Amino acid sequence: MNLLPGQPTAIPQQPQSLALTELTQIVYELAGSSRHRLLYNADVLVSHIEALVTESIDNIHALSRELTPDMHETLTNRCQVVASLVPLVKQSPQLQRYPETVGKNIIGGLEYLCLIFHRQLYRVFSADYQLPHSYLKMEVTNAGMQYQRLLSQYPNNKLLKAMLRPIEKFIHNTSANNTKKSIDYNNVLLSNIKLWQRRKGTQDELYEIALTMNLNCPRFMHYMASEAGLELQSFEKRADKGACIERLQKLFLQASTSTKWKASVYGAYLPDVNSVSTEVQKWLSQQADLVKLEAAAPAETSGTNRVEMQEEVEFFSILLKVMILEGLTKLKKVAPIFRVFSTVISFAKSAVPSEGNLIRAASRRVDGALLDKLEAFFERCLLLVRKIRRNGGKFPDEGE
Amino acid sequence: MYNDNIGELEEYDAYDGQNEYEQLGTQEYKEYAKAYKNLLQSVLNLRFSWEKDPEDFLALVLLTYKAIMNGEVEPLTDKEIAAGMVAPDVDTVAAVFDEWISVDYGSYQNFQQLRQTAIPSDTIFNEEYLALAESKRISFDTMHEVSHADGAHMITSPLYTVPHPITKMWAEAFTVKLAERMKLYDESLCEILLGHTIHLGAYMVI
Secondary structure, three states, rough: OOOOHHHHHHHHOOHHHHHHHHHHHHHHHHHOOOOOOOOOOOHHHHHHHHHHHHHHHHHHHHHHOOOOOHHHHHHHHHHHHHHHHHHHHHHHHOOOHHHHHHHHHHHHHHHHHHHHHHHHHHHHHOOOOOOHHHHHHHHHHHHHHHHHHHHHHHHOOOOHHOOHHHHHHHOOHHHHHEEEHHHHHHHHHHHHHHHHHHOOOOOHHHHHHHHHHHOHHHHHHHHHHHHHHHHEEEEEOOHHHHHHHHHHHHHHHHHHHHOOOOOOOOOEEEEEOOOOOHHHHHHHHHHHHHHHHHHHHHHHHHOOOOEEEEOOOOHHHHHHHHHHHOOOOOOOHHHHHHHHHHOEEEEEOOOOOHHHHHHHHHOOOHHHEEEEEEEEHHHHHHHHHHHHHHOOOOOOHHHO | OHHHHHHHHHHHHHHOOOOOHHHOHHHHHHHHHHHHHHHHHHHHOOOEEEOOHHHHHHHHHHHHHHHHHHOOOOOOOOOHHHHHOOOOOOOHHHHHHHHHOOOOOOOOHHHHHHHOOOOOOOOOOOOOHHHHHHHOOOOOHOOOEEEEEOEEEEOOOOOHHHHHHHHHHHHHHHHHHHHHOOOOHHHHHHHHHHHHHHHHOOOOOO
């Protein structure tokens, strides 16, 4: 009642896949019959599997030359079957009873089969297809070599290192980055960087690559923002800061219209995160607003309308901080309150104090002399309060 | 069903002298069971297509239903009902088939119409298969069944040497899917029956 392989009407599908079918049968038997005596003679098993693997590989090679779109799903599923053979055989109790070399040979053969299937049929997979271990192993070795080489050739290029973060993640946490999409992304990134290297490209060109590829990896974005932030902070004058932002803006426009680099087929590195260009634009306009605000503050206060302080900045800052912390204001944060005060007071040594001055003075360790001064001040205040009480609620000098 | 075989099962263990499944809870075993389930699932995912007539499909569905209902059919217990278990019915069996093989209903709109208007063909799928499956199960005294804690279900039986290995895997995986949807009164008969017959209608090759 064996109606199968030889039956003429029964082969509308690819007859060439029978080797794979037979292979699956062996795997099934190895996997399922753990309580039987060894099913096969060890040497026969190895050579039989080797022959089947070779035959299957030849078949898939022939098949891969005449692919049509309607076969994609079936072939993807077939690859999944192949991919699930290896881990099963590795764990199979039956196989563990064979000599170690037999097991090694069989698993080696199946892994090779799996690798070839996935290489031959790579283009039929959908973006979310998760590639099996044997394929990933090859990709990890590849990416790892290029990654190490780049790091050793550009040991001080922090930008490059930040951009290579996806590769680093892939190497160290392969199982979480095992889709076709992420492998493709990494490979495009590496090939762009290789091209950049060959052209002896500039740092700005690295940014171009990142924008073209929409490298919206958090670590890279953070690196970019902190670098630009540092550059911006290095300018004292408002005009210089404005110029810096303008320059960055120009660079950004130039980079985002560059066509020198390959884009990733599947779009952004992280599909659910804002794109690099959105984030950069947001950051630039934020910084521009901040610079404008900075500009507005000094304009309205020229120094004449300010309340002059008896003591110096240090004393005032600590005093105010103490009072704020003890609940003078509803808001218990120092910085915003200092900002307000900085626009209306002046000191002997600095007529137009900045918010930063006040904050810095308030965050230093308070020295003994200043503490003495503060204590004396508060004692005078306390004395005054007592006097007012004795005076029936009136300030002493307000008269009788 | 299986309970009758316990004595034989013990004999079977003794004959082999050891039992790897003693380590059911070990990490290796869990990985093994997971890999096994993956293989079964990927075989199901191949979605073979039905190549015979719709009337033949109807016959197979009815035959499968009979296999599931084999033996003593008791009403579902409260516990089973609470667990979301339902009693088998022909339409659901057909729906699960439909999920895992592509069936062309031809001139019929769907399975319901097929069932109401067509006469099941008995040229390919008939009661003989049911009898055959059962007689083989009964006569074969080393059949054993292992149900794993994690739900992977494996039946190892030399009964399976005749049909195609993919058929066996498919039947095993499909029976698990069926059991997720309804109570199977005779799970192993259903699996043996399908293992022997499914390839007659859906030719299975990887």
